[in-house]
Each structure stands twice: as C-alpha cells, then as structure tokens.
Amino acid sequence: MAENKASADENGASAYTEGVPCWVDAQLSDVEAGKRFYGELFGWTFEGGEGTEGGEGGEWTWARLAGEPVAGLVRKTDGRMPTVWTVYFHTPDAAALGRRIREGGGQLVTTPHPVADLGSTALAADPQGAVFGLWQPGRHPGFGRRHEPGSFGWAELYTPDTEAANGFYGDLFHDALFGPGADPDVGRAPVSGVFPAEMPAHFLVHFDVADCEAALGTVARLGGRVQVPPFETSYGGVAVVTDGQGASFALLQR
Template structure:
C-alpha cells in the first residue's frame, strides 16, 4: 500500500471503559470482528471487517483520573510526526501527547486545534492505517464540527496545507478540505439548537453501511441512541448515533442518494 499524503485520514480508534461491551455493540451494528488484544500496547485491540483492519478499541490507561469520555479519534497521515507536531504548535494548536514510537507499527501524537478539536497524527510503519475504506463496516468520511470556523479553518489549512471549497448554502457554513484535488475532510459550523453549549468541538466519523435505517435499528437494539436522521442527501442516506458508552459517530449508505450535488465556491 502506498503511503498516504500528509493530512489524509488514515486511522481511527476509541477508548472504552467497557471494551467487551464496545466490541459487542460494534459487532452488532457494523459487523466487526476483533483480533487479540496487544498487552504490550495497553490492550489495544484492532477491529476487522472481512479480515481487513478498520479501527481499534482500547481500555483507559492505568492510573487515568476519573472515567474518561469515550470518543472516536481520527488520525491524519504524517510523513514525519515530529515535524507535523511542530507545525501543530506553530499554528496555535496544543499537543496532548508528544510524538512517540509504537513498536514497529509506526509513530503517533495526539493534538487539539485552537477551537478544541482533538485529533491524532500517524506516521505509518508496519501498520499503515486503514486496510479497507468506503465499504460497509469501514471508514467512509469525517467532518470537523467546530464553534470557531475561522480558527479551525486557518489551523487545519496551515498544518496540512489543505485547499478549501465552500458549499453554496445560505443556511449552513460547510467547507471541504482538499489534498490536491481530492476532498478528504468536511468542516461544519456548530450553531443553533442542534449543538447545545456543553457539546465541545469535535470530529464526526462516518462509517459506511449497506442500509442506514437498519444500522440505526441495530444500534438502538444494542443500547445506542439515535441523535439525528436517518436523512437523505446527495452524498447518501445518513444518521448520527451515540453508542452506549457515549462515543458519537455516524453511519452512511452512500449508494442511496437523493438530490443534486451542491455547488461549490
């Protein structure tokens, strides 16, 4: 697999107090199977779809204060984590975890943008990232949901040298971040009643599914909660869900599209 261009989404994982519960939930909703936990790496456990790595789950680190909020973290490809980490700091971001080597798998760092959006950096080694994308049960898309669009736009554009395009829509502020000509990330302004003040800026990860409505039903049967949708769009039928441990994500059936693609400016 060719190495991914800097700024391209490359991996996702989430921390769960009840790892076995998380495994059961995502097996029901996304059809994941799970490998053996890696005890030398904090019982990090990879999830697979059709035998290909799509995500990972991990318990809290020993000694961590309080009960952490479960959340999916998106990692962006970096050719050199140390260099990208310096770009994060120079652009006004904060490093939550300094660059570190993870065996022969690669190197990582965790960071936060000036608006509070948490994300990761991944410099692939033996583990290059997603082995499956855009297929049911795997990563499909992600969007930065931010309360400070100016700060997030400037930050991500600077760190990853993104090009940007804005959707022509007077009712919402939505941008696409591009690597070359390829859109790799969306950005949505958090405003209105859909985003109460206690919800921080974050990255919403979309997993592909065969049928959005059935995925929502499976999530609710397994103890999850529907937040939004299912809704039709030109990009697919999608819905936002919170799992039983509070981790937010979305599902999308990209084959079921309604309406014309929006104009860009």
C-alpha cells in the first residue's frame, strides 16, 4: 500500500485517507453461483459474514485471497435491485460525508447505518447518478490485499461530464485525489469513450489479473461474457466483462 493511502497500525488495521477506495461488494441473486464463478476466476475462498451489508439485511459472504479479505458477495433480497459491483470509499465520518454529498448536489440512496461492529456504511449517488458506497470502519478497515492478481486494482467513473465529476469528487476527496503525494486508485472518463453514449454514469470496479487473455477465457468458460474487448488505458490493459448473473466488472493487466 502506498504510504499516502494507508498505513498499518499496531493491530494491523489500515487508516485510509478519506476518499480512497477501501472495499467492494457484489449484489447477486445467487451467492453460491457467485462463489463458484469468482472462486475459479480469482482464486478466492469464502466464509459467511455477520450482521448486514448494503442496508438490506441480505446474507453476505467474505471473499478472501490468501486468507485476507478482498471483497464481499451479498444476496439480493429484492429482485428489482441491480446486479452490480459497488466500490466503497473510506471516510472517518459517514454522516458528515453524507451531508457534504448532499450539499454538493448528490444524494444519499441509503442513510449511514452500522454493519454489526464492522463499521458503518451508506450508498450515495453523484449529481449525474453514479452510485458509490461510503465505509466508516469499525473492526473491518477494508481490503486485506489489493493491487495484486485476484484483488482490487482500480475504479473508473464513466460519466457524461468529466469536468463536473472532477469538481464534485475533488471537493469531497481533495486530498485522496489531488493532495500532496496522492496516488489515486480511481479515475474519471467519458462514457462515450468505451460504452454507448446513452449508458448512465457508473463506477466500474477493476480486478488485477496476471494474464488478461487467459482470464477472458476463464470468464467465458464459467458462463460470463465480454462486454468490451481489451483496450489500453493509462493504468494498464483493460477488458470489461460480466459474470454469469450480469454483474459488470473489469479485468486489469498492469
């Protein structure tokens, strides 16, 4: 971990700068199918969670890589909910950040609420409708591993107005994005550069892989599909895929 993003305390927890991506989860209709898909794709192992996640009270599961937490799989309790990966940004005070989001023209989809003793969470949307999560840590600080194959590597905001997005997130998370020594794990790009122009604004979670082509083959074999074939970015080679239930994410080869 870069020193400006997180530093280990005496208990091994991490203190992230506000606005650094610190967790991801997937809302799925079939968590067992998700475990089979992502377990084979990324080498994850799984164990049951505790409390609730996402404010819906659904069953959820830790995904681990080499024993460390890297993601959550959450059972949807309402079929109308989207099947989607969500990125969560660290905050020391979710309620205060929620107020700033509303003042900046965004909205809270769910108000901050506790997840057992793990921390507090909320869902928010920016002024253009892109949904993201807030995480105020308790016992769970966030990723145990990242920036290595099988773990979180990047989050890209695809939006119709990158200038407006820079203003909104720059006000919320200035130090994480633009402060001295900042090395952010999140970027902004126009929707039309990769997706159809009519696609809504959204965050796309990226997972690092050692070999993108091999990973694409595994995705296809497991019942997923390629949404956007491999293309080059400033942060590596990327391909956008969906799992067997339709949740989109990206494969990132550095």
